[in-house]
Amino acid sequence: MSEPLLRIDHVTLRFGGLVANADVSLDVPEGQILGLLGPNGAGKSTLFNLISGTYQPSEGRIFFRGEDITPLSAPERCRRGIARTFQVPRSFDSMNVLENVIVGGFARHAGAAAARRRALETLDFAGLAHRAEAVAGELTPPEKRRLEVARALATRPKLLLLDEVLTGLTPSEAKAGVELIRKVAASGVTVIMVEHVMEVVMPLVDRAVVLHLGRVLAEGHPTEVVRHEGVITAYLGERHRAA
Missing domain, CATH: 3.40.50.300 (P-loop containing nucleotide triphosphate hydrolases)
Incomplete structure (x- = not known):
């Protein structure tokens, strides 16, 4: 095995x-x-x-x-390669959705451009690309949960x-x-x-x-x-x- x-x-x-x-x-x-x-x-x-x-x-x-x-x-x-979400969603509410996911991208990419590319890919994957410029604090509860998943995925977890x-x-x-x-x-x-x-x-x-x-x-x-x-x-x- x-x-x-x-x-x-x-x-x-x-x-x-x-x-x-x-x-x-x-x-x-x-x-x-x-x-x-x-x-x-x-x-x-x-x-x-x-x-x-x-x-x-x-x-x-x-x-x-x-x-x-x-x-x-x-x-x-x-x-x-271990990433997680939390029972109570934790977002950076004053930042927009894309910026929140870029934070996750920095776990794998030292440069801002690479972290941004990874974040955009992940938002598209998670179905949040249309909300990229929205302020995180204004998201609905389901969107906030999806944002947490996207941010975790931006770290490229196993x-x-x-x-x-x-x-x-x-x-x-x-x-x-x-x-x-x-x-x-x-x-x-x-x-x-x-x-x-x-x-x-x-x-x-x-x-x-x-x-x-x-x-x-x-x-x-x-x-x-x-x-x-x-x-x-x-x-x-x-x-x-x-x-």
């Missing part, structure tokens, strides 16, 4: 007496769309912070493309971490978001996504991992995971069982 793109090896993170992630091990093959699921407080965003370099684990190691990246900072991991990019969208907006995620994956970028909209996520992801109380509760094909007794009890609820 080939080396996975990302390997999380027995990772634990403690904040004093609180264990946010506990002995998490996970392999993510290249080219996969992985859904990271679980109730609020399960440790999903914390795990994103560990992968992206915001936090350092208390125990365990993280490997990316065969390299131990555990001691590396978030900017160093970004340069190696792995893209999407934190609830479909949450709060209308059905038509969510459908457009799904199409963009599929387009990203088809371009060769591996995707890990945290999401709560089960009806949207399950047909989209190749594999699902459910966290509960900081631990991996279940993983496998989405149709298997939603039938897992522990997942129904801890996350999906009795109405799902009845359905």
Whole structure:
């Protein structure tokens, strides 16, 4: 078997007496769309912070493309090909859309002209080219989420971490978001996504991992995971069982 793109090896993170992630091990093959699921407080965003370099684990190691990246900072991991969005979109609201994405382009290009070219390509890819000159603070919530994806893509990632990019969208907006995620994956970028909209996520992801109380509760094909007794009890609820 080939080396996975990302390997999380027995990772634990403690904040004093609180264990946010506990002995998490996970392999993510290249080219996969992985859904990271679980109730609020399960440790999903914390795990994103560990992968992206915001936090350092208390125990365990993280490997990316065969390299131990555990001691590396978030900017160093970004340069190696890990990019992310945030649960609450973070844009430079006084700058326009193009300028926001140029910021991402500088992760790969030292020159302003090259970063601008990359940003324009990415905006076209993400369906935001027509909003390039709009002030970021004036964007609608769906556009702001798409802007975050575009800025992350401008860094030319191998792995893209999407934190609830479909949450709060209308059905038509969510459908457009799904199409963009599929387009990203088809371009060769591996995707890990945290999401709560089960009806949207399950047909989209190749594999699902459910966290509960900081631990991996279940993983496998989405149709298997939603039938897992522990997942129904801890996350999906009795109405799902009845359905």
